[in-house]
Amino acid sequence: MKLTLPKFQRPTRRQVTKFLLYAVIIVLGNMLAAGASAFFIIPNNLSMGGTTGLGIFVRNLIIRTSGAGTAWEDWAVSITTYTVNIALFILGTVLLGKKFAASVLAGTVLYPTFLTVFNVAESALEGAIGGALCSDNLLLAAILGGMVFGLGVAIVVRVGASTGGTDIPPLIFQKYFNWPVSVTLWVIDMVIVAMQLIVITPYENALYGIIIVLLSSVVVEKVAPIGMKRTQVKIISTKYSEIRDMILTKISRGVTVLYGQTGYLKQDCYMLLTIVSHRELVTLKAEVQRIDPEAFMTIGVVSEVRGRGFHSDGVDFLMPQDRANPNLPPASSSPQPSAQQPPEETAEKPQ
Numbered sequence: 001m002k003l004t005l006p007k008f009q010r011p012t013r014r015q016v017t018k019f020l021l022y023a024v025i026i027v028l029g030n031m032l033a034a035g036a037s038a039f040f041i042i043p044n045n046l047s048m049g050g051t052t053g054l055g056i057f058v059r060n061l062i063i064r065t066s067g068a069g070t071a072w073e074d075w076a077v078s079i080t081t082y083t084v085n086i087a088l089f090i091l092g093t094v095l096l097g098k099k100f101a102a103s104v105l106a107g108t109v110l111y112p113t114f115l116t117v118f119n120v121a122e123s124a125l126e127g128a129i130g131g132a133l134c135s136d137n138l139l140l141a142a143i144l145g146g147m148v149f150g151l152g153v154a155i156v157v158r159v160g161a162s163t164g165g166t167d168i169p170p171l172i173f174q175k176y177f178n179w180p181v182s183v184t185l186w187v188i189d190m191v192i193v194a195m196q197l198i199v200i201t202p203y204e205n206a207l208y209g210i211i212i213v214l215l216s217s218v219v220v221e222k223v224a225p226i227g228m229k230r231t232q233v234k235i236i237s238t239k240y241s242e243i244r245d246m247i248l249t250k251i252s253r254g255v256t257v258l259y260g261q262t263g264y265l266k267q268d269c270y271m272l273l274t275i276v277s278h279r280e281l282v283t284l285k286a287e288v289q290r291i292d293p294e295a296f297m298t299i300g301v302v303s304e305v306r307g308r309g310f311h312s313d314g315v316d317f318l319m320p321q322d323r324a325n326p327n328l329p330p331a332s333s334s335p336q337p338s339a340q341q342p343p344e345e346t347a348e349k350p351q
Contacts, residue, residue: 023106025159030110032152033163038118039125040145042077043132047196047209048145049189051088051165052115055080057192060199074123078116085112085165092168096175107156107163138208146212150219157224166192189213228304231281235272235288236260237295246287247274275305 011019037052045060047053055077062076089108093101126132134141156163170184193209200206237243240257247255255274262269276284281299288295 022159022161026106026156026161027110029152029155029158029161030107030163031114032155033149034111034114034152035118036145036148036152038115038122039133040141040148041212042119043122043126044135044138044141045200045205046138046142046145046212047193047200047206048149048212049166049192049209051081051084051112052077053189053192053196053209054084057196057199060196064199074119075116078112078119081112081115081165085109088166088168089164092172095172096168100171103160104162104164104168107161107165111163111165138205139211142208142211143215146215147219149212150216151223153216154220154223157220158226186213186217225303230275230302230305231278232300232302233272233274233276233281233284234298235274235295236269236297237272237288237292239292239295240270240272242291243288243295244272246291247272247284250287251276251280251284253280275302 037048040046041048041052042056047056058080059073059076062073085108089101089104092104122132132141134144153163166185166188169188170179170181173179173184174181190210190213193206193213196209197203197206235243244255244257247253251274253274253276255272258271258273260269260271261267274284285297288297
């Protein structure tokens with residue numbers, strides 16, 4: 001029996017470029033997150049969540065039990081972060097599968113590696129300037145640490161990867177117990193911050209961890225969707241045909257013509273649905289008002305749009321002739337006013 005091996009396909013230049021960009025973004029994100037921990041949070045004896053927070057807890061526990069200046073003190077955070085990250089990675093691989101493992105492998109290794117390197121660099125920096133960055137203003141250190149850490153995590157999340165660590169248990173709880181990921185992650189981070197109240201003095205330093213966790217979460221929520229949000233516009237107008245042509249030609253965006261019925265008079269109408277950028281929205285509103293000042297519009301923000309016209313510029317839209325649809329009123333006839341317009345006095349009130 002002859003064994004046939006699968007034929008290897010050489011990746012295209014576009015695939016190679018896309019992979020290299022993906023790798024650079026993941027490296028940059030982990031670098032920023034580790035730098036925030038090493039330069040702002042750890043040297044100022046502040047608390048934080050995640051595996052780094054566990055490392056800070058272990059370091060301060062060693063200092064409290066054995067005294068400052070021990071051999072393990074400087075490496076406690078890095079060793080703990082490595083150990084916990086690898087343990088959680090193995091647990092996630094077993095319970096969540098190999099596909100999950102591939103998405104967090106880079107963060108599991110890169111973050112603690114950068115943290116170790118930056119800890120050494122920060123020690124050298126302290127010797128040169130005589131202290132840690134922002135050591136005279138802990139609130140500023142907490143704000144900068146939380147923002148830069150959140151920015152690093154957001155960059156990694158933006159490309160669909162993960163920094164690993166304490167991101168893994170919430171995914172396990174979601175799969176087996178259907179617990180919300182965001183809530184579980186917040187609980188884990190807050191428990192880790194609360195643990196550090198036992199070993200960090202003064203207690204105010206531990207409470208700064210709450211600011212760091214909250215601020216980093218806000219930055220992730222705001223930064224991760226950047227470039228993906230778009231504006232969804234729904235338009236109801238008797239001049240829907242002119243507005244449709246304007247969207248296709250002048251705005252150069254696709255449009256969907258939806259059939260509807262007014263709620264009060266139960267009359268047929270058309271509604272146009274289109275997705276535009278925030279800059280295009282200004283032109284769209286002005287053009288719609290010019291064509292039909294009485295047009296009814298609703299505008300909302302959507303988190304992400306995928307499809308033709310949103311991954312490349314200069315898309316040529318085709319404008320096919322209207323096809324006959326037995327479920328729609330004839331396209332040549334104008335639909336009745338929308339439900340938002342007041343009914344005529346002679347109209348009977350529906351039952």
